[in-house]
Amino acid sequence: MQNSSENTNTYIYGKNSVLEAITKNPKRINKIFFSNGVNFDNRLKKIKELAQENSILFSFTNLNKFNKYFELEGKDAKEINFQGVVALVSPVEFYDFDKFLNEKSNKFRKIVILDGVEDPHNFGAIVRTLAAAEYDGVIVPKHRSCPISATVEKTSVGAINHIPVMKVNSLPYVVDMLKKNDWWIIAADGNCVDNYYDINYKDMNFAIILGAEGEGVSKTLLNKADFKVKIPSAFESLNVSASAAVIIYESIRQIHQK
Amino acid sequence: MQNSSENTNTYIYGKNSVLEAITKNPKRINKIFFSNGVNFDNRLKKIKELAQENSILFSFTNLNKFNKYFELEGKDAKEINFQGVVALVSPVEFYDFDKFLNEKSNKFRKIVILDGVEDPHNFGAIVRTLAAAEYDGVIVPKHRSCPISATVEKTSVGAINHIPVMKVNSLPYVVDMLKKNDWWIIAADGNCVDNYYDINYKDMNFAIILGAEGEGVSKTLLNKADFKVKIPSAFESLNVSASAAVIIYESIRQIHQK
Numbered sequence: 001m002q003n004s005s006e007n008t009n010t011y012i013y014g015k016n017s018v019l020e021a022i023t024k025n026p027k028r029i030n031k032i033f034f035s036n037g038v039n040f041d042n043r044l045k046k047i048k049e050l051a052q053e054n055s056i057l058f059s060f061t062n063l064n065k066f067n068k069y070f071e072l073e074g075k076d077a078k079e080i081n082f083q084g085v086v087a088l089v090s091p092v093e094f095y096d097f098d099k100f101l102n103e104k105s106n107k108f109r110k111i112v113i114l115d116g117v118e119d120p121h122n123f124g125a126i127v128r129t130l131a132a133a134e135y136d137g138v139i140v141p142k143h144r145s146c147p148i149s150a151t152v153e154k155t156s157v158g159a160i161n162h163i164p165v166m167k168v169n170s171l172p173y174v175v176d177m178l179k180k181n182d183w184w185i186i187a188a189d190g191n192c193v194d195n196y197y198d199i200n201y202k203d204m205n206f207a208i209i210l211g212a213e214g215e216g217v218s219k220t221l222l223n224k225a226d227f228k229v230k231i232p233s234a235f236e237s238l239n240v241s242a243s244a245a246v247i248i249y250e251s252i253r254q255i256h257q258k
Numbered sequence: 259m260q261n262s263s264e265n266t267n268t269y270i271y272g273k274n275s276v277l278e279a280i281t282k283n284p285k286r287i288n289k290i291f292f293s294n295g296v297n298f299d300n301r302l303k304k305i306k307e308l309a310q311e312n313s314i315l316f317s318f319t320n321l322n323k324f325n326k327y328f329e330l331e332g333k334d335a336k337e338i339n340f341q342g343v344v345a346l347v348s349p350v351e352f353y354d355f356d357k358f359l360n361e362k363s364n365k366f367r368k369i370v371i372l373d374g375v376e377d378p379h380n381f382g383a384i385v386r387t388l389a390a391a392e393y394d395g396v397i398v399p400k401h402r403s404c405p406i407s408a409t410v411e412k413t414s415v416g417a418i419n420h421i422p423v424m425k426v427n428s429l430p431y432v433v434d435m436l437k438k439n440d441w442w443i444i445a446a447d448g449n450c451v452d453n454y455y456d457i458n459y460k461d462m463n464f465a466i467i468l469g470a471e472g473e474g475v476s477k478t479l480l481n482k483a484d485f486k487v488k489i490p491s492a493f494e495s496l497n498v499s500a501s502a503a504v505i506i507y508e509s510i511r512q513i514h515q516k
Contacts, residue, residue, distance in 0.1 A: 121379070129500050131493035157494050197511045231507065232514070235389035236415050238503065242387050245500035246507040249489065253455045253508070256490070 009147060010089045011069050013080070015043040018087045022047055026054035027096070027167075030088040030147060035063045038084035047085060055142060055169050092148045095164035097174060100137060101181055109136040109183075109205045110251060115171060115221055116144045116212030117240055124155025125241035126210075131159035133248045139166045139174055144212070171209075175224045178207055185209065187225035188247055189216040190237035196229040201251035208247055213240050267405055268347045269327055271340045273301040279345060280305055284312035285354070285425075288346040288405060293321045296342035305343060313427050315400065350406045353422035355432060358395060359439055367394040367441075367463045368509060373429060373479055374402040374470030375498055382413025383499035384468075389417035391506045397424045397432055402470070429467075433482045436465055443467065445483035446505055447474040448495035454487040459509035466505055471498050 009030060012021060022029050032051050038044065038060075051058045066086050067077040112130060117123055123146040130138055145167065146152065153160050168174050175185055183205040188196060209225065211217035222228060231238055231246055238246065267288060270279060280287055290309050296302065296318075309316045324344050325335035370388060375381055381404040388396055403425065404410065411418050426432050433443055441463040446454060467483065469475035480486060489496055489504055496504065 125497055125500060128494070129496060132489075132491035132496050134492045159493055162493070195515070197515055231390075232510070233390035234392045235417055235420070236386065238387060238390050239383055241500065242383060242503035245496065245503045249504040250507075250511070252490070257453070257455055 009091065011066055011086055012089055013063075013066070013070075013082045013086045015041075015047070015083045015085060018085050019043055019047055019050075021087060021089060022050045022054070022056070025093070026050065026056065027094045028090045028092075029054070029056050030090050032056060032058040032088075033061050033063060033066075033086045034058060035082065035084040036060050044084055057142065088147075090148050091153075092160055092165060094167045095137065097139065097166045097168050097177075100164060100166060101177060105136075108203060110201075111135060111137045111139060111207045112244065112248070113139045113171060113174070113207050113209045113221075114145065115141070115209055115217050116215060117210065118144060118146050118212065119240075120146050120151040121155050122146075122213075122239070122241045124152040124160070126244045127152070127156040127163050127165075128159045129241070129245045129248055130163050131156070133252050135163065135248065137164035137166060139168055139171070139207070141171050142167055142169055171218075172220050172224065175207070175209075175221060178205075179224070179226075181205075183207055184227070185225045186227045186229060186247075187217045187222050188229050188231065188243060189222065190230055190233065191216060192228040192230040194227070194229050196231050196247050197250050199227050199229060201254045206251075208244075208251075210240055210244055210247075267349065269324060269344055270347055271321075271324070271328075271338070271344045273299075273305070273341045273343060276343045276345045277301055277305055277308075279347060280308045280312070280314070283351070284308065284314065285352045286348045286350075287312070287314050288348050290314060290316040290346075291321060291324075291344045292316060292318050293340065293342040294318050302342055313400065346405075348406050349411075350418055350423060352425045353395065355397065355424045355426050355435075358422060358424060359435060363394075366461060368459075369393060369395045369397060369465045370502065370506070371397045371429060371432070371465050371467045371479075372403065373399070373467055373475050374473060375468065376402060376404050376470065377498075378404050378409040379413050380404075380471075380497070380499045382410040382418065384502045385410070385414040385421050385423075386417045387499070387503045387506055388421050389414070391510050393421070393506065395422040395424060397426055397429070397465070399429050400425055400427050429476075430478050430482065433465070433467075433479060436463075437482070437484075439463075441465055442485070443483045444485045444487060444505075445475045445480050446487050446489065446501060447480065448488055448491065449474060450486040450488040452485070452487050454489050454505050455508050457485050457487060459512045464509075466502075466509075468498055468502055468505075 063082040321340040
């Protein structure tokens with residue numbers, strides 16, 4: 001978890017508050033922390049059930065570590081009774097992938113899938129570029145993605161509030177669903193052979209998969225991709241947000257250039 | 259000046275040490291600090307003369323502010339006798355613009371000119387992209403540029419040691435000289451009309467001017483440019499390192515695509 005002073009995520013605590021949040025807006029809950037060895041009464045059981053139902057991560061920990069956060073919020077640590085549960089609530093409402101997939105659109109759509117990009121500066125920079133290029137969304141996995149923090153908000157110059165962010169359990173599943181629905185999948189990885197500018201981005205729905213720095217796109221996703229491309233480099237591979245800018249704008253060039 | 263712990267620039271002090279450094283390797287001296295009200299003896303006079311001759315910035319200040327730096331280096335502040343002079347020495351040897359301009363090359367050359375990019379992350383990211391794209395160098399002004407720090411070295415993943423960095427007194431002068439020597443000047447600014455992909459980057463020497471975030475390219479340089487281009491954006495303009503990646507790779511695409 002990153003420095004809370006850099007993070008616009010909000011922590012909430014107490015059985016009723018957490019139960020209300022997870023019931024009303026499960027997509028905004030990033031994670032739930034239960035107290036080590038807590039006795040699960042009905043409300044805590046319900047919270048755990050809803051977390052499982054909505055694929056929300058949870059873990060067991062010493063909740064006193066959150067004292068400092070609530071002290072920063074002006075509370076007195078001695079008076080905080082967590083009642084065994086703390087939830088991390090995102091300031092951004094995640095968009096539903098199935099809803100996105102089934103939406104009717106009178107134009108071809110284009111998105112980016114981030115496979116393991118955890119750095120908030122890179123994530124924010126990519127979101128800013130997506131907004132500039134009028135892309136339709138970004139998909140990130142529940143594990144190995146970047147929390148929507150103040151750093152992301154700042155680096156994206158607010159674009160994070162304009163670009164639909166979809167947080168999903170399984171990227172391979174998402175890629176399969178996209179392919180079934182007439183989307184084309186482009187994986188960008190330094191080890192591929194074809195150049196990113198030698199494929200055609202026009203007249204199709206497409207998703208560009210970008211991987212984590214150093215690791216690239218995972219093999220499972222590479223194998224599912226319709227196109228595998230690289231950005232040629234005489235030095236190290238480009239930084240992931242630079243790669244994103246290069247490929248995204250090549251697609252824009254092809255689509256818009258007369 | 260940025261946090262010295264983040265900075266690989268080295269401070270040196272004492273009349274003899276500074277005199278030796280400025281005599282042997284003036285291009286590596288970023289700045290010289292004289293003590294307020296110091297009495298200029300022969301050696302300090304010589305240092306000042308050489309600074310002026312080599313266009314090295316100098317200023318007058320209370321040198322005690324450097325105590326902390328040397329304490330970090332393991333020295334005892336009470337024992338430091340600055341002898342009235344401290345110099346900031348860069349770890350990178352700057353490349354000489356006139357030398358660069360007069361070099362014979364059997365291929366067309368391409369460089370970037372940064373007009374006021376002071377953020378070390380952006381500077382480092384741009385240098386990394388330049389190395390990836392085999393550009394021939396980067397020109398920065400003496401004022402309003404970014405010191406070559408550890409952050410730059412890290413963000414560039416070491417590319418800062420491979421790309422010639424030219425630090426110059428006057429960007430307008432440099433642009434005039436380039437034009438006289440058969441280079442074409444491309445200014446990239448969000449307020450321009452033509453799209454960056456509608457110009458031809460082939461078969462010419464060219465320099466791309468990128469401006470500071472928010473301010474863009476200065477009017478003087480815009481007026482001197484042969485081409486003025488924008489990267490189309492539906493949101494805020496792109497971050498300067500993303501802009502650099504997009505334009506640099508469009509030039510690479512045009513030059514390399516069959």
